[in-house]
Amino acid sequence: MRILRNISFGQYIPRDSLIHNLDPRIKILSCLAIIISLFLITKFSGYLILGSFVLISIIISKVHPKFVFRGLRPILFIIIFTLIIHLFMTEGEVIYQLGFLKITQEGLVKGLLISFRLFILILATSLLTLATSPISLTDGIERLLAIFKFTGIPAHEIAMMMTIALRFIPTLLEETEKIMKAQISRGADFESGNIFNRAKNLIPILIPLFVNAFRRADELAIAMEAKCYRGGEGRTHYRELKIKKADISTFVSTIVITIIVSVMF
Amino acid sequence: MFIHLEDMYFTYSLGMPFETEVLKNINLEIDKGEFIGLIGHTGCGKTTLIQHFNGLLTPTSGKIYVEGVDLNKKGVNLKLVRQKIGLVFQYPENQLFEETIYQEVAFGPKKLGLSEEKIKKRVREALKMVDLDYNLYAERSPFSLSGGEMRRVALASILSIRPKMLILDEPTANLDPQGRDNILSEIKKIHYNFGMGVVLVSHNMEKVAETVNRLVVMHRGEIIMDGAPRDIFEKHANELIEVGLGLPQVTECMHKLKEKGKDVYTGVLTVDDAEREMLKKIKNK
Numbered sequence: 001m002r003i004l005r006n007i008s009f010g011q012y013i014p015r016d017s018l019i020h021n022l023d024p025r026i027k028i029l030s031c032l033a034i035i036i037s038l039f040l041i042t043k044f045s046g047y048l049i050l051g052s053f054v055l056i057s058i059i060i061s062k063v064h065p066k067f068v069f070r071g072l073r074p075i076l077f078i079i080i081f082t083l084i085i086h087l088f089m090t091e092g093e094v095i096y097q098l099g100f101l102k103i104t105q106e107g108l109v110k111g112l113l114i115s116f117r118l119f120i121l122i123l124a125t126s127l128l129t130l131a132t133s134p135i136s137l138t139d140g141i142e143r144l145l146a147i148f149k150f151t152g153i154p155a156h157e158i159a160m161m162m163t164i165a166l167r168f169i170p171t172l173l174e175e176t177e178k179i180m181k182a183q184i185s186r187g188a189d190f191e192s193g194n195i196f197n198r199a200k201n202l203i204p205i206l207i208p209l210f211v212n213a214f215r216r217a218d219e220l221a222i223a224m225e226a227k228c229y230r231g232g233e234g235r236t237h238y239r240e241l242k243i244k245k246a247d248i249s250t251f252v253s254t255i256v257i258t259i260i261v262s263v264m265f
Numbered sequence: 266m267f268i269h270l271e272d273m274y275f276t277y278s279l280g281m282p283f284e285t286e287v288l289k290n291i292n293l294e295i296d297k298g299e300f301i302g303l304i305g306h307t308g309c310g311k312t313t314l315i316q317h318f319n320g321l322l323t324p325t326s327g328k329i330y331v332e333g334v335d336l337n338k339k340g341v342n343l344k345l346v347r348q349k350i351g352l353v354f355q356y357p358e359n360q361l362f363e364e365t366i367y368q369e370v371a372f373g374p375k376k377l378g379l380s381e382e383k384i385k386k387r388v389r390e391a392l393k394m395v396d397l398d399y400n401l402y403a404e405r406s407p408f409s410l411s412g413g414e415m416r417r418v419a420l421a422s423i424l425s426i427r428p429k430m431l432i433l434d435e436p437t438a439n440l441d442p443q444g445r446d447n448i449l450s451e452i453k454k455i456h457y458n459f460g461m462g463v464v465l466v467s468h469n470m471e472k473v474a475e476t477v478n479r480l481v482v483m484h485r486g487e488i489i490m491d492g493a494p495r496d497i498f499e500k501h502a503n504e505l506i507e508v509g510l511g512l513p514q515v516t517e518c519m520h521k522l523k524e525k526g527k528d529v530y531t532g533v534l535t536v537d538d539a540e541r542e543m544l545k546k547i548k549n550k
Contacts, residue, residue: 181321182360185352186422187344187376204372207362211408 011067012133018246019061019131024140026247030254031128037258038117046265047116053257054123061131071126072119079115086111134166136239142232143241156232164220172213179208266330267430267462268295268318268350273327275313287313289486291327295464297429300456302473302494303466304510305483311466312355314483315432318464319343319350348377351428355435357419358412366392366410366418367403373426391425394459395451413444417451424455430462431455437472449476470505471513474498475534484508495532502531515539 014020019027034050041047058068072079090107097103129137142159149155180190183204190201275288287310295301305311316322317329320336320343329336331346354360363369370391374384392399395417407418416436423431433452437445449472456463467473474480474494482490482497482505489508490497497505498516505512512520519531519539529546533539 178354179360181316182352182354182357184321185319185347185354186360187347187373187426189344189376204360204362208360211362212359 011130013063013067013130014133015062015131017060017062017131018250019057019127021246022250023241023243023247024132024136025144025241026243026251027128027132028137028140028144030251031124033254033258034124035121037262038121040262041117041265042113043265044113044116046261047113047120049257049265050261051116051120051123053254054120054127058123058127061127063127063130067130068123068126071130072122075118075122079118082118083111083115086114135163138163138166139237139239139241154232156235160232168213168216171216172209175212176205176209179205266294267297267299267332268293269328269330270294270317271328271330273317273324273329275310275317275322276325277313279325287486288317288324291488293481293488293491295430295462298460298462299464300462300476300478301464302477302480303464303483304470304473304480305468306509307468309483310486311468311483312434315352315434315464315466318432319347319352321352348426349429351423351426351431353420353423353431353433353436355438356416357423358415361407361415361419361422364406365404366397366407369407369418370422370425372422377426387425387427388421391421394424394455395421396447397421413440413447416440416444416448420448420451428461430464432464432466434466435468436465437467437469445472452476470510474513474516482508482510484510494534497532498534499530499532 034054037050038047041050058065087103087107088101090104090110092104092106094102095105095108132140138159141162142155145153145155145158184190186204188201188204190198190205193201270291270293273288273291274286276284276286278284291314303311303315313322317324317336318331320329320341323337331349334341334346336343336346361369363372367388370388371384374387379387388403389399392402397414397417402418407415410418420433420436431452436448436452440448452463452465453476455461463477465473465477477494480490480492480494480497481488490501490504498512502512502516502520511517513534515536515538516531516533519529519533519542522529523531527546530542533542
């Protein structure tokens with residue numbers, strides 16, 4: 001049950017800050033620019049500059065760094081795993097040897113570079129979701145996807161599906177916890193046994209969860225139809241997105257920094 | 266003493282931005298075989314409190330003892346505690362998952378490692394306790410039942426563990442008046458015929474007050490009243506109205522009569538009670 005409480009990904013923390021008040025499109029595009037440049041950088045100094053840029057953004061956002069770094073926890077394993085793979089599997093100048101395992105200079109450099117890359121990647125995307133409410137995030141995605149409308153991408157429908165999915169993540173988590181507690185009260189055990197038994201023990205959670213999810217989806221569809229929902233055509237928005245001065249200056253500075261670090265480092 | 270809570274506090278999401286103190290300074294003693302109504306507004310901490318009784322939640326500070334065993338001590342066998350205290354969640358029909366009602370009710374006893382024969386006996390007994398005919402229902406799918414029947418199956422699936430105390434969270438929520446009366450009378454039967462202790466959690470005074478022997482009233486995470494329903498309605502009526510819980514309609518009626526200068530006893534629970542009380546007054550005149 002404790003696992004469910006610690007999921008911070010996708011959790012929005014409301015604050016009044018420059019980052020929070022930015023246009024979601026600007027935030028998404030800036031985040032995208034940072035991600036692209038992360039894969040172009042080949043030197044530590046580049047990561048240092050980009051990393052400090054992200055860290056400064058975190059400070060400006062007024063979101064406690066604790067929450068941002070909490071997003072790292074689930075992928076810490078992946079970072080360590082890739083680091084170890086790179087350490088031992090790269091050919092090159094041997095700097096340390098233990099039996100048949102050898103650590104190479106090239107491996108160390110490559111492993112650390114990739115770790116930094118993943119590290120900054122998660123920080124930037126966590127900040128995006130922590131400082132942008134789900135509604136404005138999907139709004140931004142919808143507007144950005146609308147550019148590709150001529151290719152036949154159903155921008156509104158995709159955004160609506162995302163909104164609904166995001167909306168129900170906390171509901172489903174809450175419900176999972178409730179069902180788990182109820183089944184534990186009935187004598188179920190989720191914490192002991194081997195992996196096959198544990199998988200089998202999940203059935204009392206999964207079946208009620210699915211039954212309820214389908215029922216809820218059905219009810220939601222009827223409710224939407226009752227409110228005359230008929231897709232994105234001719235639909236107006238309560239919150240109109242407008243580009244402000246702060247948006248332009250943030251976007252320009254992000255683009256300039258990311259281009260400089262990608263080209264020069 | 267069966268359950269004993271001592272200076273218990275509980276805070277949700279400790280250290281998170283949405284940290285909230287849900288339970289404050291809870292001191293409560295529950296004896297074996299009591300019939301208790303736990304009343305309070307939605308969100309006053311009732312559900313959180315009962316989840317402490319069988320170790321689903323751990324208090325932020327304070328102690329919980331069940332039959333003298335400290336639940337928060339390391340190495341306590343919580344499974345054993347959960348056998349003694351059967352917790353029926355709100356909308357328990359949402360937890361059904363087996364193919365047949367038999368398997369559903371047998372889930373708990375199976376987890377206890379009982380023999381096939383004993384399990385069968387317990388399933389029969391549990392279904393009988395909730396007034397469902399074994400021969401008619403055992404092989405049906407729980408998903409083919411009506412809402413009220415599903416709830417009774419869910420109740421039976423807890424009863425088959427044979428707990429010493431049954432805790433029910435809003436057992437009558439979302440049922441029509443008939444379904445509500447059926448469930449309540451079954452709970453009464455379980456209490457009086459089998460001597461099982463019952464804690465009935467509800468936000469609604471009306472039906473609960475006349476059913477139970479002791480009322481525990483919660484408000485904003487604290488226990489503000491604890492006693493026999495009649496005493497509470499007689500002495501603390503104004504406080505109850507102040508916190509917005511109100512009184513059962515007949516009780517309120519008697520209080521109004523008293524306000525008008527009639528010297529009547531205000532601790533009545535049912536219409537019959539009120540009738541008797543009024544007749545007594547009229548005869549005495």
